[in-house]
Amino acid sequence: MGVCWGPVVRVLVLQAAWALGGGQVRYSVPEEAKAGTVVGRLAQDLGLEAGEPEARRLRLVAQGRRASVEVSGASGALVVSSRLDREELCGKSAPCALRLEVLVERPLRVFHVELEVTDINDNAPLFPAARKNLSLSENSPPGSRFPLEGASDADVGANAQLSYTLSPSEHFGLEVKSKDENKILVVLVLRRPLDREMMAEHRLVLTAIDGGRPSLTGTMELVISVLDANDNAPQFNQSVYKVQLPESAAPGTVFFQLTATDIDEGINREIYYSFSDAVSGKVQDLFIIDRKSGEIRTAGDLDFEDVQSYDLEIEARDKGWPPLSGHCSVELEVLDVNDNAPEVWVTSLSVPVPEDAAVGTVVALLSVSDRDSGANGRVRCAVWPAAPFGLVATFAGSYSLVLREALDRERVSEYEVEVRAEDGGAPALRASRGVRVPVSDVNDNAPAFAQAVYTVLARENNAAGAELARLAWAGARWRAGGWRAASSYVSVDAESGRLWALQPLDYEEVQVLQFEVRAVDAGEPPLCGNATVQLFVVDENDNAPALLPAAGGGPGGGAVVAKIRAVDADSGYNAWLRYELWEPRGKGPFRVGLYSGEVSTARALEEADGPRQRLVIVVRDHGEPARSATATLSVSLVEGAEAALAAAGSSSSGAGLRPAAGAEGGAAAAAATNVWLVVAICAVSSLFLLAVVLYGASRWAPRAAVLSGPGPATLVCASEVGSWSYSQRQSRSLCVAEGAGKSDLMVFSPNFPPPPGPAAKETQPEAPALVDTVSAPPLCRLSPLPPSCGSGRPAPG
The missing domain is CATH 2.60.40.60 (Cadherins)
Structure with missing residues (x-):
């Protein structure tokens, strides 16, 4: 072994990495190295000269685990002193590193040494037991799977990677799958049917092989006993049944009938049905299965919007011993029913809307949804009334309420808009949401008089301050007090529109008084409207001959x-x-x-x-x-x-x-x-005739701005609508000799009698005020020259 380990040590020992700041040296040595194996030249790596290690008493101080290495006193080398077992030192941890301290005296210094013990394939795979007994029914169907416990290996890395083999068998096979990085599933699979009468017991050897070089193996004997009895499990004609059921099905509705068969006889063919343990309790609360008949019925209400399908695992088990079971799956698809009406929400509302808002202005944002699916969940939206607002779809389920037509607050000051939603179900369900849209005012209407020309009859000798008429206008929203004198004869009240006399009128002094009346609102910019007033003075018999x-x-x-x-x-x-x-x-x-x-x-x-x-x-x-x-x-x-x-x-x-x-x-x-009287009468008559001609010309001439003439000089009311025409002139000779004759213009009105006072034979009782006073008049004034006024809609007429 010494001859073998020498080259290994020389190859695996790492050059010491000496760091001046930390003073740490790293070495690596394989486990199971023989005692005396040199791990590294520690003294040389620490920078000590020959003979210095022994003189300075270089020695090793172990930390934590028991040290299996020591320092040679003469050479200063780090050598293996006892057996190194990585599995004992570190177990399954990798890498396995030992931390050592090296002391040197004179002067005293401490160095850190890290020794890594590398793994070798010195442990064979090991099963939990050398033998495992299995009992299988002879009628176990091919493909039946039986999980087995795998082996373990104390080594790490490739040395612990296991593979499995099964001794040859025509009935059984082995299936190995990796469940995760650290666990492998070993399953015994039945390839062919068993028959106890032909072979009552099967003996197989399961072998585990690790990935070391050379590899090591471990074995476990499998003893399989074939049981005789109920050898036919219940069978369904399909493994998966697909069923559809509307969500509106009432509790207790039977939606499927299970049918399983068992070819055994007697008690071994009696079957009862149940839900598999894989079916959750919540699902089992919704469905009931009849244990004998196999009918499946609903026990609660279904809701497509909550759950669209259910996977019911069914088990059919016979009453034999040991009992056998068959399995199938009933996939229940819940069909949507149009049981949810659309919902409409107003997510944003921008009101009031100015009446001059541009077409296309977004008034509100709406969200529409329907919990149903398919056609039942497709929603159509519309707005009622159809004008002046419309709906624009922005994206799925979102709409904008936009302005489609121009607004006029004076015509409609507030709209009650209803957004209606309808789904595509049969029958369709509907929902609506009301939106109140007030319209804010913009100064876009000038005050408008009820008439462009007012004709007023006033008896002469009226009292100062007497009311002559009332001028009415439309669109007045502001008040302004005070009087604005138009002349020395009349004045108009700024708030009520009443036309007052400032002094008694004298027909012999003035017969016709024409002036402009202007109404100005308080808007920004201000707008105005004009009307012409023709005041005819009605003669009274106030002069004796x-x-x-x-x-x-x-x-x-x-x-x-x-x-x-x-x-x-x-x-x-x-x-x-x-x-x-x-x-x-x-x-x-x-x-x-x-x-x-x-x-x-x-x-x-x-x-x-x-x-x-x-x-x-x-x-x-x-x-x-x-x-x-x-x-x-x-x-x-x-x-x-x-x-x-x-x-x-x-x-x-x-x-x-x-x-x-x-x-x-x-x-x-x-x-x-x-003589002089004739001259004076002729001069007065000439001036009067010239005035009548000029007045008639001004009435028929085109109107220019606000100072234009009042139109044709129609002086006699001849119809119900107030039109005026000339009366026939009758000349009466009022004096003889030197006195000049006088042509008299007689004014009468069948519709508007003159004001109260002494009346001529041909006159009627006093006419009422021509126009009533409005509730909130604008500023009125009489003006010989029309002042400038803010632009706006012209007053009608």
Whole structure:
């Protein structure tokens, strides 16, 4: 052995690795090395000179385990002192390392030495027992498997890797599988059927071989006894049965009938069924198997959404001894039933939505799911109402509620949207989720008046502060107090829209007043709306007729003796005068033209009439109530020569008659006054006619911005909707001689009567306010020039 181990030691001993910092040396030596085997030149590796190891007393101090090496005092070499057994030192641990301390004196120093003991194949495989007895039924089917205990090897590494062989047998074979790195399964497999009558016992040798060089072996004898009796196990016609059952099956439903056969007779062929031990208790709680008939029925409710299939391991065991069993598997597939309605969740909601939000804006994110599968779990979604929102599928089960049409908060301020989900089952199940989507306001509507043009009738002489009309507008959401004067005549209340009179109106001063009314909201930017107001002043009979100097007449015989002249500052019927002879009453010699005012003889004059006649003439207008004036005319009867002189001096023709003194005294002044009166009346009439022409032109001309004209000058209401047209003009001669005639424009309204006050015959009771006041008006103001206003939707009309 010494001759053999020398080369091995020289090959395996490692060169010592001397580290100055740690002072550690490593060596390696195989186990079972003979005593005296040199492991390494320790003194030389530690840097000691010849003779120095003995002088400095180099010695070894063992740590932990018993040391089987020592230091040679003369040479300083590390040698094996006793048997090294790796299995004894380290067991199955690898690698096996011994830690040693080496001391050197003068000066004292400590060195660390690590000695690795390497494994050699010095242990053969070992079975737990040298013999194992097995009892097998003669009717064990081929392929039956019987686990065996394997051998163990105290070595490590390749020396402990085992392989197995079985002595030749026509009935049995060996199957070896690695379960993991450290364990191997050894199974005895029956290749051919057994027959106890031919061979009651089989003796086999199981051999374990390790991987060492040379390899070592271990054996175990197998003694197999063949039992005679129940030699046919129950058999199923299939090893696997596939069954389908809807999840809606009620508890107690039979879904399968087991059938196993046993060709034995008597008690050996009686079979009972049971679940295999591999079936969990939870599953056994859901199903019941009849031990005799083999019927399998449900014991609880099935739920496809929890478990889609069950693998039921069934065992059929006979009553022979030893009992034999057959096995099969029933694979139960649970069929989905549409028993789950879709579910809809709102995962995100962004409200309120501004009314100017762009089309495509995402309002909400929704999640839709159905626990069913297949068609039962396919969900279709829709939104109701279909506008103005829609659904967009983002990915499976997720939808976005988006804006499909423009919003208008003034039309709809809030939407109740319902998201409806329906699955594809038969019958289909449905679910819905309501989403409330309020719309926030944006200043996109300018205040809009109910009418583009308001026509207002106001009686003259109204009290200051009287309400003339109410202007109404739409879309008003803000209030603004205070008055904004449009002129010196009227004002508009900023909150209520009431049109007030600032002072009494006088028809004789102004007949038509037209102005613009503007409503401005408080939005950002502010928006505004305009309306035109046409205020027509309705004449009242507030002026009595005024007498002018009378003109002289001519001789009698039915001729005009004098002419009573009067004017009325009113208009229309209020200015239409009639003349009545108040005194003398009865059949006097004179008469007065009802509308001309001409005083003429009614018959031939007689002496009985007297030399002087006093005539009292009343001038009345047609107002309600009528106003009047009284004129007294003195008529003197003279001879023919005096009459001629009087006619030449006063430019009057009296047919031999002379006017009274009151008339004669003012003749010269009346002539001069009449000239100027005619000039003034002509000038006023011309200006009035020019104003009417310009007003008509402005009504028919195109409107320019907010200062455009009000449209056609329609002054008389002739229909239910408030349209206006001109009345027929009737000219009445209101004065004679030097007094100028006046053409009067009569205004009447069948739909909108004038305000309260003394009414003419042709007028109706006072009309109500044209437009009611709105609840929250915007700022209104009268403006001769329209101020700038924020852009927005134009007011209707």
